[in-house]
Amino acid sequence: MVEQMSCPSIAAVIVTYHPELPLLVDTLKRIEGHLASVLIVDNSVDANVGEKLHQLAEDNPKVHVHLNPENLGLSGGLNQGVAFAQEQGADWLLTLDQDSTPEHDMLDVMLKCYESLPANLQRVVANISPVTIDKNTGHTNRSQNSHLPGASWVWGAITSGSLYPVEVFTTVGRFDPDLFIYHIDTDFSWRINQAGYQTLQVHDAILHHSDGEQSHVACMGFSWVATNHSPLSRYYTFRNGVFLARKCWQQQPGFSLSLARQHLVILTKILALEHNRTAKLKMIGLGLRDGVFQRMGRWRGSG
DSSP states (O other): OOOOOSSOOEEEEEEESSOOHHHHHHHHHHHGGGOSEEEEEEOOOOHHHHHHHHHHHHTOTTEEEEEOSSOOHHHHHHHHHHHHHHHHTOSEEEEEETTOEEOTTHHHHHHHHHHTSOHHHHTTEEEEEEEEEETTTOOBOOOSOOSBTTEEEESOOOSTTEEEETTHHHHHOOOOGGGOSSSHHHHHHHHHHHTTOEEEEEEEEEEEEOOSSOEEEEETTEEEEEOOOOHHHHHHHHHHHHHHHHHHTTTOHHHHHHHHHHHHHHHHHHHHHOSOHHHHHHHHHHHHHHHHTTOOSSOOOOO
């Protein structure tokens, strides 16, 4: 979607919640050489965290910090990053969360792959994504298809590590703030595809990422991956899954059925592999209820 250029302007947003400062500093060192500016959006609502982030920004003129007075979730923080990139006049927006560590050359590899595409293919790219490698298990999401040299067209990608042409947010819209966290990427990827655009996964661009607290569990003679998300995480996953399945049913019922199957697999793994099942099942039930009745936004703790 962005015309090929020798030196594109890239802004980044990193959404944090009680971040580990050494990990955040390491991430900034890995990407800042490629960026015009970085916005750290913090949802901690903690004065001590805010003070440390402002100290970090004082040492780096590219870094800007925004402290939210209340937790707006990942979607709210990402949308503040979109507004920041638009205000900065950036061509691209890199979105990251605090659990992700990009390889030093990730951005360079992604942009070089994009710039090698012919103009007609560049115009349909609404997201350039890296290959993610789970920090705990080594599991990777690398596509097994190679539609292009060193890259593949994929249905969608997680928001962390994604590089978006800023103009896509004018065409497709911003991230859905009602989702708060989980399935934000699913919803945005679906809208990208509905608008006729595509996601490009670049095979040699690497992002190390943590999805829950993944572990290998032996069961029935096989090794399974358990993500071990918290009960609250399960609430958001199932609530938003139901919400999206209802939203997309009229236009793409096959997608809604796929979401249902995906959540059935998650539920089966929770029952078979994970601890604290009772609390998780309770929150899943509440999430299903709220998804049906479209009670969205931040969980406020009512049963």
